[in-house]
Amino acid sequence: MTRYLAPLLFGLIGAAILVGLGTWQVQRLGEKEGILAEREALIHGAPQPLPRTIAPEEQRYRPVELSGEILPGALRVLVSRKQIGPGYLVVSPFRTDDGRLLLLDRGFTPVDNRDLAPRSGPAQVTGNLHWPDERNASTPQNDIAGNTWFARDIGPMAEELGTEPLLVVARKITPADAAIEPLPVDTSNIPNDHLQYAITWFSLAVVWLGMTAYWIWRRATTRET
Incomplete structure (x- = not known):
């Protein structure tokens, strides 16, 4: 049994790392959704005066x-x-x-x-x-x-x-110009791919564990024959 300990640990540690990366992406997803919600609220908020002093980072949207x-x-x-x-x-x-x-x-x-x-x-x-x-x-x-x-x-x-x-x-x-369609500012162009990344990392963790189990099984069956 001890001969399988090293590959088993290798598989578990690798899967833990992948799960950790997936969990981090889930956390980032929550943070990004919060940021996007705040930005949407700002975009559609009450009109404010034009600034006299321009500060792009503070006045964007x-x-x-x-x-x-x-x-x-x-x-x-x-x-x-x-x-x-x-x-x-x-x-x-x-x-x-x-x-x-x-x-x-x-x-x-x-x-x-x-x-x-x-x-x-x-x-x-x-x-x-x-x-x-x-x-x-x-x-x-x-x-x-x-x-x-x-x-x-x-x-x-x-x-x-x-x-x-x-x-x-x-x-x-x-009045509107019929030849021009307004394209207002929104958050659609801000990437939010964290869910896809999380799914990828969790899927890799499952594959990693599956490959580890398969490798141990093959080694065990080979030695028995």
Whole structure:
């Protein structure tokens, strides 16, 4: 029996490690769900004033209501939507009633609408402040001259349109532009794969124990024959 002690311990220790990893993922799942719930509550909370001093980490997702005017001129950010295809996020300058100039992400328009001039004029906006992080090593450089952007780079966009480096992603614009569909801020793009990871680790623990039991059984039956 002692000859099976080492592989048995090896199997039990390995399974314990895998179960521990799975348990940690379950804990992380609870933490992430709590964070997402708090973020959703913030996104859909009561509107707050526009900040005078910009602090992205503190003000991200802050809900706002704006009254003012959408100004002529729009930047187009090339994106693609599942089951729809390529199109653009339309980012326009917006002047509030108290004279502030900021960026307004009005939403998505299909690529066929590239040459259509989006509506400008007085508007009421409900939305959220956002500082999107969309650029990585493979993101192309923006074609500013051709008005094709590959990320919502707030600094360069603000410089191009002469606004504050402040972006509001619209949830609703009144009156609406029929050619533009608002894509409001939500938590759908925040990964939460901890349940899948937990299932993977627990499954590996079961397989590990099964392989250990099979190996011991094979060794036992081989010695008996």
